[in-house]
Amino acid sequence: MDWQRIIYSVPGVLIGFTIHEYFHAFAAYKLGDNTAKDQGRLTLDPIKHIDPIGMIFIIIAGFGWAKPVQFDQNMLRNPKRDKAIIAAAGPISNLILGILFIFIVKGLWLIAVSGKNEAIYNILDYITDVLFYCAYTNFGLFVFNIIPIPPLDGSHIFLSGINLSSEAENKIMKIGTPILYIILIIQSRTDYTILPISNIVEKIISIFF
Numbered sequence: 001m002d003w004q005r006i007i008y009s010v011p012g013v014l015i016g017f018t019i020h021e022y023f024h025a026f027a028a029y030k031l032g033d034n035t036a037k038d039q040g041r042l043t044l045d046p047i048k049h050i051d052p053i054g055m056i057f058i059i060i061a062g063f064g065w066a067k068p069v070q071f072d073q074n075m076l077r078n079p080k081r082d083k084a085i086i087a088a089a090g091p092i093s094n095l096i097l098g099i100l101f102i103f104i105v106k107g108l109w110l111i112a113v114s115g116k117n118e119a120i121y122n123i124l125d126y127i128t129d130v131l132f133y134c135a136y137t138n139f140g141l142f143v144f145n146i147i148p149i150p151p152l153d154g155s156h157i158f159l160s161g162i163n164l165s166s167e168a169e170n171k172i173m174k175i176g177t178p179i180l181y182i183i184l185i186i187q188s189r190t191d192y193t194i195l196p197i198s199n200i201v202e203k204i205i206s207i208f209f
Helices: 003-030 051-058 077-115 119-143 153-160 166-189 197-208
Strands: none
Touching: 003 051, 003 119, 051 153, 077 119, 077 153, 077 197, 119 166, 119 197
16 A cells, blocks of 8 residues: 555645535535535535545545535525536636646745755655645546536536436436446456546646646
């Protein structure tokens, strides 16, 4: 087990999950639903958003989950449109956060290589490694969550664009969730790449370097 990768990944996972769920809650609140706010989810406190088991899984197995933000679609001004906005708010926040971390990494790296103090270089080198993992994790959360497979955010965005009954949507959600888990288990236990998340993340990062 790569303990260095696990240790470096923890800050990115904590920040990524927290920001992701916060912006789901924030979008719902701004669109007229107080459910998440009343449940204490409109906060940047990680404890309110992190699911301990989901956290362990994403660090060890490469996939996991946070506590899902709940909302009442009957409270939304335009339920079909607003559901898509709420769903998109989480992944988009991770994309923006990933870009922010990448620019910080680039800035610190320039400072590190331009200096002559070896101690400062080593400290900055460690910090940039951690921040790079933060960027990688958030890009990963963005890519993973826009996949249109239930219960991921991408499925909610996709289903909002087609005219289906609530019953049909619920059936798709029930079918899609086990399919997603099967895909993730196969991918984590074998050499088969069904969802090329890492490849896409690396292509995104290559844009900035």
